[in-house]
Amino acid sequence: QKEVEQNSGPLSVPEGAIASLNCTYSDRVSQSFFWYRQYSGKSPELIMSIYSNGDKEDGRFTAQLNKASQYVSLLIRDSQPSDSATYLCAVKENTGFQKLVFGTGTRLLVSP
Amino acid sequence: AAGVIQSPRHLIKEKRETATLKCYPISRHDTVYWYQQGPGQDPQFLISFYEKMQSDKGSIPDRFSAQQFSDYHSELNMSSLELGDSALYFCASSFRGPNEKLFFGSGTQLSVL
Numbered sequence: 001q002k003e004v005e006q007n008s009g010p011l012s013v014p015e016g017a018i019a020s021l022n023c024t025y026s027d028r029v030s031q032s033f034f035w036y037r038q039y040s041g042k043s044p045e046l047i048m049s050i051y052s053n054g055d056k057e058d059g060r061f062t063a064q065l066n067k068a069s070q071y072v073s074l075l076i077r078d079s080q081p082s083d084s085a086t087y088l089c090a091v092k093e094n095t096g097f098q099k100l101v102f103g104t105g106t107r108l109l110v111s112p
Numbered sequence: 113a114a115g116v117i118q119s120p121r122h123l124i125k126e127k128r129e130t131a132t133l134k135c136y137p138i139s140r141h142d143t144v145y146w147y148q149q150g151p152g153q154d155p156q157f158l159i160s161f162y163e164k165m166q167s168d169k170g171s172i173p174d175r176f177s178a179q180q181f182s183d184y185h186s187e188l189n190m191s192s193l194e195l196g197d198s199a200l201y202f203c204a205s206s207f208r209g210p211n212e213k214l215f216f217g218s219g220t221q222l223s224v225l
Binding site for chain 2: 032034036041042043044045046049051088092099100101102103104105
């Protein structure tokens with residue numbers, strides 16, 4: 001079983017709608033959680049980080065973390081066609097020098 | 113501020129050749145990570161360095177080696193290249209701490225023919 005699981009999609013939403021992206025992880029000691037956006041052939045771009053349970057909002061993006069359920073999500077409000085990309089969930093331990101482990105990503109398609 | 117710089121952007125090699133990829137981290141970042149991403153795959157961790165010492169090792173083949181130099185730039189050396197090594201290679205840098213965030217370079221697209 002992969003350490004970080006995401007639905008590969010594609011997730012299709014119309015412009016202006018809310019896109020909801022989900023991620024589950026298996027390692028209970030994971031402490032840092034990230035969402036990266038990646039356009040085809042480009043590098044991952046950090047869009048959100050979250051470290052404690054609850055919601056964290058930044059503009060049109062809201063990250064939600066539930067450590068008891070080992071679940072992290074990303075909501076994108078007022079989705080735009082330019083949001084069409086692959087969204088990678090990544091988790092990291094805070095103990096020692098731990099690598100960032102990525103999920104396989106969810107492809108989001110926002111139609112005009 | 114300048115981001116993570118990687119060179120070259122594209123590299124074409126033949127089987128059994130060697131390749132060297134370079135990474136220049138963000139100023140004052142003390143940690144460098146190397147990732148490999150195949151087509152349609154998620155980034156796979158290869159190796160990381162903290163303060164010029166190897167800090168963690170992932171699925172890096174024995175044919176690959178890496179180091180971090182005194183100016184904090186890092187190089188990934190790849191020998192006896194195989195067709196399966198064709199991928200995007202990303203370098204990321206960070207400043208180690210409780211809320212460490214990784215920032216990625218634009219990557220090097222390696223094609224092995």
